[in-house]
Amino acid sequence: MATHVVGIGASAGGLEPLSELLGALPVGTGIACVVVQHLDPRHQSLLPEILAKATAVPVTLAFEGEAVRSDHVYIIPPNATLTVADHRFHLTKRPAFERHLPVDALFKSLAAAYAESAIGVVLSGGDSDGSLGIQDSKHGGGIVFAQSPESARFPDMPRHAIETGCVDRVLTPGEIAHELVRLSGQGSLSTPASGVVTSGDDAFLKTILQRLRAAHRLDFTHYKRSTLRRRLERRMMLRGIKSLEEYCTVIDGDPEEMAALYQDFLIRVTEFFRDSDSFQALRQEVFPAWREPRNGSQPIRIWVPGCATGEEVYSIAIELLESLGDRISPNEVQIFGTDVSEDALERARAGVYLANV
Numbered sequence: 001m002a003t004h005v006v007g008i009g010a011s012a013g014g015l016e017p018l019s020e021l022l023g024a025l026p027v028g029t030g031i032a033c034v035v036v037q038h039l040d041p042r043h044q045s046l047l048p049e050i051l052a053k054a055t056a057v058p059v060t061l062a063f064e065g066e067a068v069r070s071d072h073v074y075i076i077p078p079n080a081t082l083t084v085a086d087h088r089f090h091l092t093k094r095p096a097f098e099r100h101l102p103v104d105a106l107f108k109s110l111a112a113a114y115a116e117s118a119i120g121v122v123l124s125g126g127d128s129d130g131s132l133g134i135q136d137s138k139h140g141g142g143i144v145f146a147q148s149p150e151s152a153r154f155p156d157m158p159r160h161a162i163e164t165g166c167v168d169r170v171l172t173p174g175e176i177a178h179e180l181v182r183l184s185g186q187g188s189l190s191t192p193a194s195g196v197v198t199s200g201d202d203a204f205l206k207t208i209l210q211r212l213r214a215a216h217r218l219d220f221t222h223y224k225r226s227t228l229r230r231r232l233e234r235r236m237m238l239r240g241i242k243s244l245e246e247y248c249t250v251i252d253g254d255p256e257e258m259a260a261l262y263q264d265f266l267i268r269v270t271e272f273f274r275d276s277d278s279f280q281a282l283r284q285e286v287f288p289a290w291r292e293p294r295n296g297s298q299p300i301r302i303w304v305p306g307c308a309t310g311e312e313v314y315s316i317a318i319e320l321l322e323s324l325g326d327r328i329s330p331n332e333v334q335i336f337g338t339d340v341s342e343d344a345l346e347r348a349r350a351g352v353y354l355a356n357v
Contacts, residue, residue, distance in 0.1 A: 004070065009129065010036075012038070018037070021123070021177045030184055034076075045075065083106060103133060125152075131160045134164065165344075204245055302333070304336065307337030308348070
């Protein structure tokens with residue numbers, strides 16, 4: 001059974017970076033790679049045979065119920081959606097009347113199954129598949145790599161992934177392989193919350209929180225200590241740093257690392273109509289009360305604190321308009337969204353989202 005599981009998503013132009021990445025992975029890393037590429041559902045895939053020539057690691061198609069084993073490369077079969085649960089593969093038939101997003105499906109399942117141990121890699125492709133799944137990986141504490149767009153024949157997939165703000169490192173496929181080898185050598189892929197940051201480091205943790213507050217005007221003092229420690233260990237693992245004292249020194253001289261840590265602490269979990277119970281309550285209990293004639297001088301004001309990238313704000317607007325229809329004028333409604341992350345607010349203000357949401 002493998003504990004180091006890396007999901008790799010690719011589409012158009014994906015064969016070359018897949019070969020480069022897998023060719024740079026030696027045997028004995030303990031890593032299991034699960035490759036999902038957009039395939040023609042009507043034909044058998046030659047991908048296992050092709051990739052087997054690029055790597056010494058065994059390459060096979062994934063089968064239903066098969067245990068995920070270390071030092072293996074698994075390929076999605078044609079006409080299927082591939083997920084992982086309880087360290088085993090699960091295959092379902094490709095949906096007939098919906099857009100097929102197999103990379104998203106794999107990444108979401110890995111995030112649910114492995115949490116902080118989930119690793120996602122987005123390679124060349126011509127759409128946005130994978131961009132939703134990596135958000136689950138990042139929110140669960142996992143690590144995400146994307147191929148540098150300039151090195152990809154079709155840069156849309158990695159570019160859309162990068163635009164989510166959830167990608168940790170943008171590298172060439174060979175560089176991604178070297179990072180995976182380094183991380184597996186640390187033992188970090190299987191145990192990212194490895195106790196590197198302990199209660200004995202409280203003085204250094206306090207120093208880091210003070211510096212974050214000074215740099216970004218936000219106080220994380222009352223965040224759960226376990227969450228802060230996991231996020232710090234994640235950043236230290238990515239930088240190859242062994243002690244919190246050393247990490248304090250690094251952020252003193254590296255504003256980009258300080259900003260990256262700040263973004264890691266801001267866990268943004270959002271999607272359209274995410275909390276179905278809340279929207280049902282709005283639909284059944286709140287909005288019907290607003291159908292009665294209103295005093296035109298009293299607009300409806302709705303506030304969404306912690307709005308992240310805006311999906312909840314727009315979901316409420318959609319639900320309100322669908323519930324009240326022409327009973328209410330747009331001029332009577334004001335919806336406010338606020339958040340501590342300026343990057344998230346910029347995306348919310350733009351109101352532009354991927355097609356696969």
